[in-house]
Amino acid sequence: MFSVETRTVDGQVTALGSAGSFTLVVDRPADAGGGGKGFNGGQLLYLAVAGCVSNDLFREAPRLGVELESVRVTVEGDFSGNPAVSDAIAYDVELRGSGDLDALVREVDRIAEIPNTLRRGASVSLRTTRIV
Secondary structure, X not given: OOOOEEEEOOOOOOEEEEEOOEEXXXXXXXXXXXXXXXXXXXXXXXXXXXXXXXXXXXXXXXXXXXXXXXXXXXXXXXXXXXXXXXXXXXXXXXXXXXXXXXHHHHHHHHHOHHHHHHHHOOOOOOOOOOOO
């Protein structure tokens, strides 16, 4: 099971996100009332797609006899509506290496966990609220 959390820093909008020993900064843009010091939620969603695809390319490459030198994954999308939800998400992959790179990309697109979770519409629910 995965577990992540955010905790605000010094009573500000800025928060540290953590998963085990790893951290990143979560924030709102300064012009939207935040500190502008970190990723916003939409960026994190798209970064999750990019990170998953990148990791899976490296994970699957040896199985398919591919040697990777470098990977670049670019994800784009936007949010609209009220409440705002993500429009279509698209990603591009740039690879340097040897072997059947096209087959590798097609296989990862088929099996990558985060893109497939979004494609299938995972349920998200509020479990508890604790007021302190």
